[in-house]
Amino acid sequence: MIQARDMTPAELAALLAFHADAGVEWLVEDEPVDRIAAFAGERAARHVQRAQPQPAPMQAAAARGIPAPPQDQKPARSQAALGSTLPAIPDENAVAEARFAAESARSLAELKTAIEGFASCNLKASARSTVSVTGSGQSGIMVIGPMPSADDDREGTAFSGRAGLLLDRMLAAIGQPREAVYVTTIIPWRPPGDRMPSQPEIAICRPFIERQIALCEPRQVLVLGNFAARFFFGETGTIHALRGKWREIGGSGHIVPALATLHPQELLSAPGSKALAWLDLLAFSERLQQAPAQV
Template sequence: MIQARDMTPAELAALLAFHAEAGVDWLVEDDPVDRIAAFAAEKAARQVARPAADASSGNLPARTLAARGAPQSERQPARAQPAQGSALPAIPDENAIAEARFAAESARSLAELKTAIEGFTSCNLKTSARSTITAQGAGTSGIMVIGPMPNADDDREGMAFSGRAGLLLDRMLSAIGQTRESVVISTVIPWRPPGDRMPSGPETAICRPFIERQIALVEPRLVLVLGNFAARFFFGETGTIHALRGKWRDIGAGGHTVPALATLHPQELLAAPASKALAWMDLLVFSERLQTPPNG
């Protein structure tokens, strides 16, 4: 079992963000743990270990060595600085958003749009991602399924909803008589953010033209929105998925308005299996609307 102490700060932040997005307020363990005593013991152990580590001048802080007149070669090296002219990931700005909008609107098919997104270089998320995730599936049912952003499995496989979450999504689709081939699946963000963190406001803004153009090109009859981030993105609200789920709302993209229903993301259901009952209720509502004639 992975312990918190074995995780990097970025992994811990991503895990906490996931639990917060899923509506988790408290984290409990099977057995009570005296955190105060454990912290005191760790602090005492560090204080005992520090003098031993400082016994060798090679491990003394640089400022202490300098005060003792130690030669520069024995001091800790200065923090490396980026070389002049080195390229750093650009933060999306108004020009980048305009470029994304132009690239999206210029595409006349999903294939052209995928090529445009893969060639887009003005979003820093693309620099750390292995794959570009865009709409996949035939969409013969008139359904479009949209999640938040790719995770590590998606980035590795080059396909949205891979791994265990993908297997659960397959079962959810099967429950309403659909398959991956009969729907179109995509994500709001086409690139996996580093460490699975939440995309920033500017990053989300620059990706908006791409997902909206995908919706406009697919022209789905209904949209199933998965997860807190995607629901907030489309509905413009700040509530959790538990407050946003199960209610029909119209979303617009490129002059195309389509009814959308939000439910919990498969990854959230894997973390909290008790919520599967809520997702099942949402799927029943979605299926009922799906069986209603478009003009009914």
């Protein structure tokens, strides 16, 4: 376990900020705080809120004084909806094209160019940008999230916005600056409405992320969130069941140990879970110190 005396002032500051976000106010309290129970209460409150009836769209518009469109007038279609009607390439052909494009890349730079030029996934038609990876991977660490968020799509880089800032603090708390970590997502394009990708879309994107792992050759991978954990581990459990257990993942012949933990966005929604994420980060850092450094 990392000791405070072994950390730099910057690392200590990042760790204190992470604890503050988790609700820690005192290093030692008179009574223990049950963070698991706090998370359960927050989840129950969200379920109650979702169960409350919501007004229909037309009723909500009328309540705000917005006139209803004539019944014979159809609403204008968005550019994303128009893009979804473009002629689709058969899924099996698109997967083959993705595999060929990924395996043809001999470097991460070539793979980035191949992904940006790939046009056989319908997700690209509705996304604003092809989300780029960040960092260099020189630390031997690879962080893989699920799919781009609205902030990522707008900025064009993985883990932007508040979730990205929290990820920065999480990495800094274990002494890893973000610029030295290879941060990417399984899906390069944001699905419309932040929906889950379909199975054909997942199959099309799989060769690209597997090739990234092979070319980056990380010592360890940190997997973030439900979708990413299920994608790599082939299981259907939630992140709370899949987190904290070491498994092996890989692609193109490169096998690497991986540990799953909660996604920063989930930690923002349920701060009580940050205690669990901190345990995972400690386990990740401890194994990283035991692994041989990259040459």
